[in-house]
Amino acid sequence: MPDVLGRDRSVYAGKTTFVVGAGYSAANVLLDLAKLAEAEPDTSIAWVVRGSNLIRVFGGALADQLPARGELGADVKTLVDHGRVKLITGFRTTAVRTKGNGIMLEGETVTGLSQIGPADRVIVSTGQRPDLALTRELRVELDPWLESAKDLGPLIDPNLHSCGSVPPHGHRELAHPEPGFYTIGVKSYGRAPTFLLLTGYEQARSVAAAIAGDFAAADDLQLVLPETGVCSTRSAAFEVSSSSGCCGGPASAKAEACCVADAVAKQEGQDGRGCRVAA
Structure with missing residues (x-):
């Protein structure tokens, strides 16, 4: 993210800027x-x-259990509603070209190919991915798509998940084949955009307990995440029966799982199984 109000101020002052992306990085830049x-x-x-659906950014406003996030979404929506930011939706950028001293974006829309511009600057806020150079010589296992810890x-x-529907997880899901090596914090999520600090705190507590040899504490995962705003599980397509509770009950491939062991068991058609057993 550029330092629009500081170091990079002169680059954007008095200029036309396109911000590409629909996440919170884009919101802060806007x-x-x-x-x-x-x-x-x-x-x-x-x-x-x-x-075309910006609910993830606009969020739940005052109903969001994370007030700062709700305020962020509400502020961005106000900018759009008052015309201070021109919103262009349904535009899948396919090419960036120059025209004179300006920048043109070419893209696909519901009506066919289109072109927008010119702009003086384009800020691309379309996601993040972890820098894996530090662990290249270690034995790590990563999810092939998210580049997160594999079991996570x-x-x-x-x-499938919003940030509020992610099950509690700890040292077992964050470990790698490299002995004593764990990935915690936002890097553990790889490219997934739904990391919350509350999740990271519990990750750190569980891993620290495991390193200390207290596996009872490491496996005692306790985490309550917000269920409002963009973290509402109502946006996820789960079909949970009353008898398919976490870590037990009849198998249901789409039931919410409380850990990797429970998720894998249910995906394989087995009964849910407990996950918080001390080593």
Whole structure:
């Protein structure tokens, strides 16, 4: 993310900037650009997104159990509603070209190929991925798509889970074949965009307990995540029967699992199985 209000101010002041992406990185950039535009009236902002549903960014506003996130989404929505940011939805960028001194974006829309611009600058906020150079010589196992810890991947798949529906997990899901090596924090999620600090705190506690040899404490996972705003499990397509509770009950491939062992068992058609057993 560029330092729009600081080091990079002169790059964006009085210019037309396109912000591409629909996540919180884009939201923060938009807010900074809007502040810049207050002091530099010739500054104009366009927000370009591939999809049309912005609920993940706008979130639950005052209903969000994470107030700062709710405020962030509400502030961005206000910018759009008041015309301070031009919102362009349904635009899948396929090419970036120059035209004179400006930048043009070519992309696919529901009506066919289209072109937007010119812009002076384009800020691409389309996600992140971990830098794996540090662990290249270690024996690590990663999810092939998310680049997260391998056993954690099925539990954080953003196609199935929001940040609030991720089951509690700890040292067992974060370990690698390299003895004593764990990936915790946002890097453990790889490319998944739904990491919460609350999750990271519990990861760190569990791993620290495991390293200390207290596996009873390491396996005693206790985590309550927000169920409102963009973390509402109502947005996930789960079909949970009343008899298929976590870590037990009849098998259900789409039942929410409380750990990797439980998820794998249910995917294989077996009964859910307990996961918090001390080593």
